[in-house]
Amino acid sequence: MSTPLDDLFVKVRSENRAALIAYIPAGFPTIEGCKKVIQAFVEGGVDAIEIGFPYSDPVMDGPTIQAAADQSLSQGTNAADVFAALKVATDSGVPAVVMTYWNPIEKYGVEKFAQSIAANGGSGVITPDLTIEESTGWKSAVEKNEINPIYVVAPSTSAQRLPQVTSRCGGFVYAASLMGVTGTRAAVSSGAPDLVARIRETTELPVAVGLGVSTREQAKGVAGYADGVIVGSAFIKAMQDAPNEAEGLKSVKELAQQLSLGVREGR
């Protein structure tokens, strides 16, 4: 069975463009405010949404997402809030996934977590610190619940290891554009096209590029060689830098509109 995320990539491939995937941590800026950000994403034309599960020790994240996670956790955001945010996204008709470090999944219950994703219309889960060696239990849980397991690969992933990881992926392969943590950057890493090309030699799955994309120009550049463009920190910054929530939501929507033009201009 295909997930809404699988269907999305069939569609964007037929339109000869890339998909825009937007990230927001559940509970940021507030539990209710997050739902409004999701609405702004939808109105701004994003193709898919990643709901982050805020975590106390986010070793893959730079200062922007760390601060957003702290702000969210200080309001007591829990698993139920993550699934509620996921449902807001999927109810609006946009494919959505959860991105989470592994420990919250293990604590919630591996099988139960996969079930709750499916029950809330989610297409899959991105697990940035789950190595394939540790993924046996997760593999059977995602298969049973027919959701996409999305793993992250990096420029340092060896030629030998790359097919082992991509063969475990469903939905898309998450290509980390550079060696580093999340955050906006002046330029998207020049290593990204090379990594995407290496991934394509191992799999037919769509490839989405994340880390460091924040502008229409950058989205356009990435859309030239990837199937998806992932943007996170730039949306969070738009909320953080705004004088109030309403202004923040307005800039989020405008940024989404700009980026969704970018993903259509790449080819």
Added chain:
Amino acid sequence: MTTLDEIAGHFGQYGGRFVPEALIGALEELDAARIKAQTDPTFIAELAELHRTYTGRPSILTEAKRFAEHAGGAQILLKREDLNHTGSHKINNVLGQALLTKRMGKKRIIAETGAGQHGVASATAAALMGLECVVYMGEEDTKRQALNVARMKLLGAEVIPVTSGSRTLKDAINEAMRDWVTNVETTHYMLGTVAGPHPFPSMVRDFHKIIGEESREQVLALTGKLPTAVLACVGGGSNAIGIFHRFISDPEVRLIGLEAAGDGVETGRHAATITGGTPGVLHGNRTYVLQDENGQTIESHSISAGLDYPGVGPEHAYLHDIGRAEYRAITDAQAMHAFALLCKTEGIIPAIETAHALAGALQIGNELGPDAILLINLSGRGDKDVHTAAQYFGIPL
């Protein structure tokens, strides 16, 4: 080609690798380097020579007769890791890792530190071997351990205060991991305890197991017997696994780890991970973790910066579950009582971390009586803690 099932680094259900894919290459490179070094006579000789002429090994065994009067009359034997160069067991690990760093052709090391002992040891090894050194230290700890911050700077290291999260050891590790993900090609992460992703728990243990190997022979030579129990404080667990390891195959020897109970495990303000935590994943491995019902790490509390950590090495989690080692929790007050007692009965000022093991010796000695032989890892000296102890005991500075 390796199959998924052959990947080592597990202790029962604990250990493993839970890290961004970006780090896998570096972990594999490190694993290959340390396995090669284990059987390489040149490496073995180089490290042994450094320990003889630089660390000051073998460290001596001191019998603490006056302290023993307060410990039920049990024979108390102190393994003097405090007399090592830089003042703690931490030097054993950093010299080994620094040699590996050079072999891997890397020029820069990063380290996390809580009490500052591992940071000082890392800065020392870097100075000795001409490596660039950056130490991440929780802002809270830079205040508690200001003397060690100055020592690191004198040794040429850059100290970066970490202001995220609880501003202690766990956040310093997060920040070091972020640096490592970014600079992994040129940089070795010199992790300071038996935690983190494979191969760190095994590798760091192997660099510390000399403590148990030496002391087993020293105790046999002195008493003609094996010790009744071996005691050590447990933060991440490196000094404890170092002294335990040679005794694991001696079933008659009790292995006892002393965790930090802070204000008391029942208050929730503690760092007793095995006593008060549950299995989970933190900093790249599965182990006992202080966490809430959503899997968020709970901040730990201890008067001792070096024990103030909400995780513990995975091998300890395993030794606990199979019943080979026991873990008890010692409050701040119990530790400071033992700290003062060792100062006044033996003329030795221990690290506050180590004082937790000494408090355990007082308990176990009184439980077992005069026939018992207790071997205690005196993991570090207390110079760095003079300020904290003076404040605690109301001594004006």
